[in-house]
Amino acid sequence: MYPQAHQEPHGSGIGARLNWLRAAVLGANDGVVSTAGLVVGVAGATGDRGALLTAGLAGLLAGSMSMAAGEYVSVSTQRDSEQAALATEKQELQEAPEAELVELTGLLEGKGLSRDVAREAALQLTERDALRAHAVVELGINPDDLTNPWHAAGASFLAFTVGALLPLLAIVLPPAPLRLTVTVLAVLAALALTGWWSARLGDAAVGRAVLRNMCGGAVAMGVTYAAGALLGAAGV
Numbered sequence: 736m737y738p739q740a741h742q743e744p745h746g747s748g749i750g751a752r753l754n755w756l757r758a759a760v761l762g763a764n765d766g767v768v769s770t771a772g773l774v775v776g777v778a779g780a781t782g783d784r785g786a787l788l789t790a791g792l793a794g795l796l797a798g799s800m801s802m803a804a805g806e807y808v809s810v811s812t813q814r815d816s817e818q819a820a821l822a823t824e825k826q827e828l829q830e831a832p833e834a835e836l837v838e839l840t841g842l843l844e845g846k847g848l849s850r851d852v853a854r855e856a857a858l859q860l861t862e863r864d865a866l867r868a869h870a871v872v873e874l875g876i877n878p879d880d881l882t883n884p885w886h887a888a889g890a891s892f893l894a895f896t897v898g899a900l901l902p903l904l905a906i907v908l909p910p911a912p913l914r915l916t917v918t919v920l921a922v923l924a925a926l927a928l929t930g931w932w933s934a935r936l937g938d939a940a941v942g943r944a945v946l947r948n949m950c951g952g953a954v955a956m957g958v959t960y961a962a963g964a965l966l967g968a969a970g971v
């Protein structure tokens with residue numbers, strides 16, 4: 736309801752923060768799994784450190800930019816439609832203020848207020864800031880808190896990069912004979928952490944989420960390693 740939402744300065748504060756956190760964890764998880772699959776696959780074919788570094792770095796950049804571009808497009812589209820809805824609302828308020836007052840009264844009644852109270856509340860809200868009231872009650876958006884597509888893109892880029900750096904460093908830094916072991920262990924540990932964190936954020940069963948996440952990463956590394964080893968053995 737509008738009066739409650741108004742007490743919270745940033746509208747959907749907690750929900751928005753949770754969404755950001757969830758997106759960050761998922762982005763980091765994505766960076767870990769896809770880069771791990773890539774470098775382990777290359778390691779199946781060659782022991783050349785330069786090749787591993789090149790593949791890992793290219794995967795990191797390609798993945799983080801693809802994530803950022805996707806996020807930018809999706810948030811821009813959402814923002815465009817929110818701004819279009821606000822513009823329509825503004826016009827309706829100018830052209831038919833009485834009909835909009837009736838509409839707002841009806842919406843507040845629908846939230847459980849009696850007709851008289853709803854009418855009084857609608858009058859007060861309209862007097863204070865009509866557009867804001869309609870944005871929050873009717874459209875469910877906070878006009879002061881539209882997501883910035885550049886922020887969303889930057890956050891995705893950063894989250895993926897942080898995740899991707901782990902398998903990249905784990906495959907490049909250790910001496911050759913330890914490379915794969917270190918990478919697999921580091922990746923499984925990281926996936927246990929992101930699985931645990933996203934389960935906590937989503938109020939899901941932690942044990943199963945961790946196991947599922949680690950299995951996903953293990954399968955990805957197993958498949959790409961096998962493919963790399965086959966190609967390497969065939970001398971491609």
Ligand SMILES: [Zn+2]
Pocket residue numbers: 824827835838839869873
């Ligand atoms: Zn309206």
